[in-house]
Amino acid sequence: MKILVINCGSSSLKYQLIDMENDSVLAKGLCERIGIDGSKLTQKSDEKGEYVIDQPMPNHDVAVSRVLSALQDATYGVIKSTDEISAVGHRVLHGGQKYSASVVVDDELKKFVKDSFDLGPLHMPANLIGIEACQAAMPNVPHVAVFDTAFHQTMPPKAYLYAIPREYYEKYGVRRYGFHGTSHSFVSKRAYEVGNLDPDNSKVIVCHLGNGASVSAVVNGKCVDTSMGLTPLEGLIMGTRSGDIDPAVVEFVANKEGLTLSEMLNVLNKKSGVYGMSGGISSDFRDLEAAMNEGNQLAKDTLEAFAYRVAKYIGAYTAAMNGVDGICFTAGLGENDKNMRKLIVSYLGYLGAEIDDEANAIRGKEVVISTPSSKVKLMVIPTNEELAIAQETLALIK
Numbered sequence: 001m002k003i004l005v006i007n008c009g010s011s012s013l014k015y016q017l018i019d020m021e022n023d024s025v026l027a028k029g030l031c032e033r034i035g036i037d038g039s040k041l042t043q044k045s046d047e048k049g050e051y052v053i054d055q056p057m058p059n060h061d062v063a064v065s066r067v068l069s070a071l072q073d074a075t076y077g078v079i080k081s082t083d084e085i086s087a088v089g090h091r092v093l094h095g096g097q098k099y100s101a102s103v104v105v106d107d108e109l110k111k112f113v114k115d116s117f118d119l120g121p122l123h124m125p126a127n128l129i130g131i132e133a134c135q136a137a138m139p140n141v142p143h144v145a146v147f148d149t150a151f152h153q154t155m156p157p158k159a160y161l162y163a164i165p166r167e168y169y170e171k172y173g174v175r176r177y178g179f180h181g182t183s184h185s186f187v188s189k190r191a192y193e194v195g196n197l198d199p200d201n202s203k204v205i206v207c208h209l210g211n212g213a214s215v216s217a218v219v220n221g222k223c224v225d226t227s228m229g230l231t232p233l234e235g236l237i238m239g240t241r242s243g244d245i246d247p248a249v250v251e252f253v254a255n256k257e258g259l260t261l262s263e264m265l266n267v268l269n270k271k272s273g274v275y276g277m278s279g280g281i282s283s284d285f286r287d288l289e290a291a292m293n294e295g296n297q298l299a300k301d302t303l304e305a306f307a308y309r310v311a312k313y314i315g316a317y318t319a320a321m322n323g324v325d326g327i328c329f330t331a332g333l334g335e336n337d338k339n340m341r342k343l344i345v346s347y348l349g350y351l352g353a354e355i356d357d358e359a360n361a362i363r364g365k366e367v368v369i370s371t372p373s374s375k376v377k378l379m380v381i382p383t384n385e386e387l388a389i390a391q392e393t394l395a396l397i398k
């Protein structure tokens with residue numbers, strides 16, 4: 001059975017066609033600059049190689065039809081007909097308080113997404129357009145919505161309520177939701193096998209460290225806390241997002257710089273994080289490490305602040321769970337940067353956490369990176385959000 005996974009951004013569409021017999025990726029691709037000059041589709045397949053289409057994509061409907069043509073292309077395609085696609089899994093940013101699990105797309109789901117644009121002004125409209133475009137192109141297959149927030153819906157009120165007037169929660173649903181849910185769910189489940197933990201008696205912390213970054217605390221498979229909030233802006237320092245700051249900074253800087261509220265939020269989302277903190281060196285951790293190795297003090301301070309914030313969240317979540325059995329590192333930075341992992345673990349001596357330098361240097365696979373005598377299992381577990389979406393989709397249509 002083949003499942004198509006679709007992830008729509010405001011001007012992009014990422015996709016993967018996955019063969020569920022062996023979890024292999026038949027083809028994956030990216031449509032860029034949808035609705036902007038210079039649209040481009042790039043598809044990659046191990047078997048058929050790279051296929052690039054440089055043709056205008058004025059909207060997501062056209063992008064979806066290009067994706068389906070590319071998948072069926074006589075030379076570069078991997079299927080003969082869309083009849084081979086059994087279902088489509090759509091990544092949806094926000095399920096609000098309504099959706100704590102994936103659902104088959106119906107009118108109620110589409111109405112929810114439409115009514116919830118303000119929960120994700122960039123992603124939610126694109127998610128809806130993607131769903132409707134795919135439904136129009138493939139009306140006879142089930143479409144499933146998989147939410148970034150759903151895994152975190154098991155958090156108790158003490159973790160998700162903000163200390164602001166209650167009416168904002170009651171009237172507008174202002175609370176912590178958390179994001180990267182498919183990744184936290186996928187990685188925490190893999191941790192049981194990789195770390196040889198008992199799924200029914202386990203306390204796991206997942207550190208999803210990429211351009212966007214978040215931490216979650218998972219007890220016996222259920223999320224009890226996570227660092228992102230109403231939006232993905234809260235929590236860790238990220239590529240360009242500030243993470244936690246004193247909210248009073250917003251008014252203070254806005255007054256000094258003559259910025260509006262939405263301009264300030266743009267600064268916190270797009271010009272802050274390691275990019276802003278380093279004085280604009282880069283949002284990419286590889287560039288920051290290169291700068292640090294050339295003696296740049298700002299880059300060093302920034303990387304230390306990033307690790308320090310992650311370590312503080314690990315400490316907080318260990319307290320929240322009254323212990324921790326496994327700590328997992330995942331996503332671009334978490335999977336690839338042994339120096340960052342080592343720096344973070346250097347704060348965890350009080351937990352009896354010991355890193356094994358040789359294991360920590362292994363790349364690209366699931367691996368325990370703690371020593372046999374470490375009191376907590378440290379693991380690197382590559383995330384696979386597309387496979388997780390495909391698995392959720394399969395589970396719902398079976």
Ligand code: AMP
Pocket residue numbers: 209210211212239283284285286331332333336337
């Ligand atoms: P993601 O959002 O999960 O795709 O992660 C992307 C980020 O991971 C990039 O912006 C890099 O900063 C970081 N990254 C990827 N590979 C490495 C590496 N080898 N060393 C350090 N950082 C890396």
